Amino acid sequence: MRVAVLAYHNMGIAGLDALERAGYEIASIFSHQDDPGENCWFGSVRQWGKERGISVERPEEIRGAEWAEKIANFNPEMIFSFYYRHMIPEEILRIPPKGAYNLHGSLLPAYRGRCPVNWVL
Incomplete structure (x- = not known):
């Protein structure tokens, strides 16, 4: 399945490793600019994609028709976040015929936003 x-x-x-192991075809990856101050703790999605020959787009935001069209051109059956x-715009969430799925580190909507563990504690 193309995602x-x-x-x-x-x-x-x-998440990318799990999709790869499960046999999903990862058609496109969208991420954020790597922060050198965080790289001692976290891996790079850009590097993961580069090692597999998958381009990784790193826009400031994915809002607007340009990004919706760009994602739609990959013809994903599903989107994973x-x-x-x-926040992923509604126009992008509606693109894949089999839906869009998000992994979040807490219960929603009670602990939404970045660093949700902090709010739980």
Whole structure:
């Protein structure tokens, strides 16, 4: 199954690894710019994609028709989001015929946003 993935840091890499092991065709990856101050703790989604010959787009935001069209052109059947740091616009969530799925580090909507573990504690 062809998928598009929005991912960041170690949870992003873990999600990509799981999809790869399960036999999904990862058509495109969208991430964030690597932060050199965080690289001592976290892996690079960009590097993961580079090692497999998959291009990784790292836009400031994925809002607007340009990004919706770009993702739609990959023809994903599903979209997965693993610790991607921005809200994904509705126009992108509607692209894949089999849905879009998000991994979040807490119960939603009670502990939404970045660093949800902090809010739980």
